[in-house]
Amino acid sequence: MSEKVNIFDRMMRIDRRWIFLFLIVVCVITYTIPFTIPIYPVPEVKSIYNFLDSLPEDDIVLVAIDYDPNNLAELHPMTYAVVEHLWRKKVKVIFTSLSQNGPGMADQAIRDISDSLKLDRTYNGVEFKGREIVNGVDYCFLGYKPYYALIILGMGQDFRLHFPNDYYGTPLDDLPMMQGVINYDQVDCVVDLSGGNITDAWISYGQGRFNFPLMLGLTGVMTAQYYPFLGSGQVKGIMGGLLGAAQYEELADNPGRAKDGMRIQLFAHYVIILFIVLGNIGFFMTTRSKKEGGA
Amino acid sequence: MKRQLPFVLVFIFGAFMVFQYFVPHESSEWVYEFLLDWITIIGIFALALGIYSLYHVSVEKIKFKRENWPYSYVTLIGLFLMVVFGFTGRVGDAWGMYPVFVLTLVAFLMLLIQTTIATNKTLWLGLCAVSLVVAVAIGLFDDTWTINFMTQEGLRNSMFVNFFDYILIPILSTMFSLLAFFIASAAYRAFRARNLLATLLLIAALIVMLRFNPYMPFGLPALMADTSNWLMNVPNLAAQRAIVIGIGLGIVATALKVILGIERGYMGKG
Amino acid sequence: MDIQTFLWMTFGIFVTMATFSFLYKDNPFYKFAEHLVVGVSAGYFVIILWHNTLVPNLFQKLQDGDWYMFWLNSSNPWYVIPAILGVLMWTRFSKKYSWISRWPMALYIGLSTGIAIPLEMSNRVNKQLYAMMSSIDWSNFFGSEGFDLLSTTSGFAQLIVFV
Numbered sequence: 001m002s003e004k005v006n007i008f009d010r011m012m013r014i015d016r017r018w019i020f021l022f023l024i025v026v027c028v029i030t031y032t033i034p035f036t037i038p039i040y041p042v043p044e045v046k047s048i049y050n051f052l053d054s055l056p057e058d059d060i061v062l063v064a065i066d067y068d069p070n071n072l073a074e075l076h077p078m079t080y081a082v083v084e085h086l087w088r089k090k091v092k093v094i095f096t097s098l099s100q101n102g103p104g105m106a107d108q109a110i111r112d113i114s115d116s117l118k119l120d121r122t123y124n125g126v127e128f129k130g131r132e133i134v135n136g137v138d139y140c141f142l143g144y145k146p147y148y149a150l151i152i153l154g155m156g157q158d159f160r161l162h163f164p165n166d167y168y169g170t171p172l173d174d175l176p177m178m179q180g181v182i183n184y185d186q187v188d189c190v191v192d193l194s195g196g197n198i199t200d201a202w203i204s205y206g207q208g209r210f211n212f213p214l215m216l217g218l219t220g221v222m223t224a225q226y227y228p229f230l231g232s233g234q235v236k237g238i239m240g241g242l243l244g245a246a247q248y249e250e251l252a253d254n255p256g257r258a259k260d261g262m263r264i265q266l267f268a269h270y271v272i273i274l275f276i277v278l279g280n281i282g283f284f285m286t287t288r289s290k291k292e293g294g295a
Numbered sequence: 296m297k298r299q300l301p302f303v304l305v306f307i308f309g310a311f312m313v314f315q316y317f318v319p320h321e322s323s324e325w326v327y328e329f330l331l332d333w334i335t336i337i338g339i340f341a342l343a344l345g346i347y348s349l350y351h352v353s354v355e356k357i358k359f360k361r362e363n364w365p366y367s368y369v370t371l372i373g374l375f376l377m378v379v380f381g382f383t384g385r386v387g388d389a390w391g392m393y394p395v396f397v398l399t400l401v402a403f404l405m406l407l408i409q410t411t412i413a414t415n416k417t418l419w420l421g422l423c424a425v426s427l428v429v430a431v432a433i434g435l436f437d438d439t440w441t442i443n444f445m446t447q448e449g450l451r452n453s454m455f456v457n458f459f460d461y462i463l464i465p466i467l468s469t470m471f472s473l474l475a476f477f478i479a480s481a482a483y484r485a486f487r488a489r490n491l492l493a494t495l496l497l498i499a500a501l502i503v504m505l506r507f508n509p510y511m512p513f514g515l516p517a518l519m520a521d522t523s524n525w526l527m528n529v530p531n532l533a534a535q536r537a538i539v540i541g542i543g544l545g546i547v548a549t550a551l552k553v554i555l556g557i558e559r560g561y562m563g564k565g
Numbered sequence: 566m567d568i569q570t571f572l573w574m575t576f577g578i579f580v581t582m583a584t585f586s587f588l589y590k591d592n593p594f595y596k597f598a599e600h601l602v603v604g605v606s607a608g609y610f611v612i613i614l615w616h617n618t619l620v621p622n623l624f625q626k627l628q629d630g631d632w633y634m635f636w637l638n639s640s641n642p643w644y645v646i647p648a649i650l651g652v653l654m655w656t657r658f659s660k661k662y663s664w665i666s667r668w669p670m671a672l673y674i675g676l677s678t679g680i681a682i683p684l685e686m687s688n689r690v691n692k693q694l695y696a697m698m699s700s701i702d703w704s705n706f707f708g709s710e711g712f713d714l715l716s717t718t719s720g721f722a723q724l725i726v727f728v
Contacts, residue, residue: 377608
């Protein structure tokens with residue numbers, strides 16, 4: 001009897017380091033075995049994809065890279081999926097990053113995606129020829145400014161108000177794609193990929209004041225907070241966490257980092273659920289034996 | 296003057312901004328644009344305070360040998376190197392940059408030795424100074440790299456980019472990923488079906504966690520997906536909406552209090 | 566892969582492992598990574614602030630010729646005012662003159678609160694209230710289509726939880 005109680009007691013009090021170790025081992029194993037899991041896109045992500053997919057050539061989309069390396073795992077895949085989709089469709093992109101370490105993230109993403117754009121690819125049955133991505137023609141990277149709320153308002157007046165130059169120091173007027181682009185009126189929509197409060201500013205100060213279509217890419221933990229804005233139509237679509245990125249990749253037929261990550265996340269969830277179940281079994285058995293002992 | 300003027304300023308500018316929102320006349324727009332531009336410039340100087348205080352704290356730590364003080368050298372050297380690389384650019388593929396880099400690191404090591412284990416402190420300080428001087432001399436007279444304060448070449452400097460890509464990104468993203476492990480262990484501890492509410496929490500969490508799980512029999516995946524969708528769009532949305540409205544009212548109330556001078560805590564004492 | 570990338574990647578792996586080692590317990594490797602990232606990120610911020618904001622938004626607007634001549638041939642001499650106000654922020658470090666730093670602070674706080682009031686009211690409160698009220702399909706109460714309380718589209722269920 002006493003030994004039985006010990007086992008359940010132990011199930012309730014597993015040292016966290018064993019959980020960490022088990023989690024790491026499972027993550028590494030699933031990472032090394034390549035297989036894909038089916039992804040079912042939800043309407044929130046579909047609406048983003050459909051909107052961006054319907055844009056004609058040479059239109060402009062503002063992609064706000066408002067995250068630090070902290071949120072790289074969840075938000076970088078979104079950037080890659082969305083920007084590659086836009087560039088394949090020859091839509092021009094304006095990048096901003098209003099987060100402190102954001103410019104480096106945007107810089108890295110631009111370098112990587114430009115490289116992959118050089119290859120010929122077929123997505124959803126449509127063949128896309130590889131092409132060279134040119135700064136100032138296909139994209140413009142505005143860079144970083146502090147005090148995001150004021151910058152978002154300022155961009156609604158004129159991009160040149162706060163960004164006389166782009167990130168690399170070229171005056172905006174010297175960039176071919178920025179000719180005649182004054183403010184949000186010349187931009188089709190804003191895609192904000194963010195891991196913090198900047199999203200609130202985009203909703204209140206950006207969409208609320210200038211009324212452009214706003215789409216959000218958020219980290220998993222933030223996602224639930226922004227559903228009210230989806231319900232009220234202030235936000236057109238939400239990509240939540242790695243799952244949202246994987247759904248976008250699924251829709252764009254461009255499996256990449258997010259779909260890769262999903263299988264690891266799935267098995268990590270299994271591990272967590274396993275431990276939760278173990279803990280609950282231990283909890284039930286110990287409380288029951290206590291009751292029996294007491295009775 | 297010392298106390299009253301700030302409140303008057305807050306009121307004037309706050310009231311102007313509210314007024315401007317409702318009356319977007321050409322002249323008020325002009326002032327508005329000007330203010331938006333100015334305030335960011337003022338703000339930049341405020342941010343410099345933060346950087347200075349980091350520097351100050353690190354130096355104090357070393358000075359008074361507080362706990363973990365040797366690591367403050369790591370902080371300072373990281374700061375220093377990043378600033379150096381940000382203001383310099385490399386011409387062509389030459390290696391001119393690297394002697395400077397290596398010599399600076401050597402100087403740092405010598406300084407570390409000097410402050411910790413060296414018996415002949417002046418000798419080590421001298422060596423450190425010499426290597427720093429050599430580094431600066433190479434930097435000044437080697438034309439394979441340039442110093443740019445007013446142009447943005449530094450942002451394209453490969454060392455600057457590599458520092459971001461191979462130091463900042465791995466450490467920051469790994470630090471955040473540690474959170475996943477702690478959440479796993481916290482979930483194991485917290486999700487116990489102790490009572491009805493805890494059981495509800497447990498069930499909702501399981502459904503949301505399993506919502507994209509394809510390995511389940513009898514069309515359960517679709518059911519899970521639908522249920523989690525409902526959870527997100529109805530109960531969650533409603534509760535979050537209450538929070539959003541509450542926060543909104545809170546922000547507006549606080550802002551009004553600030554403008555009207557009722558809330559004065561932000562000015563500090565004195 | 567050239568030798569340079571290889572070395573950088575090795576260092577990247579080293580700092581990643583050093584950070585992960587915190588899971589076992591706090592150790593010197595983790596402390597090294599932690600302090601390194603604080604320094605590097607502050608240095609990065611200095612550079613980004615300088616190149617991306619100070620130079621284009623202040624210096625280039627002030628200066629057309631040499632930097633020490635800006636007051637003679639500046640195209641935009643008015644930008645001296647925010648620069649001075651910004652420098653006044655630094656009086657915080659002095660006990661005697663720290664009250665001066667309240668002026669630029671007041672300017673900043675006044676502007677940001679003034680901006681916030683109408684926009685937060687309309688976007689966080691009004692639009693949310695409107696969305697909640699309008700998503701209730703009142704015909705459910707009076708029409709003949711039946712009472713669909715808990716459907717996803719029904720705002721009524723949301724209203725109940727909200728209340």
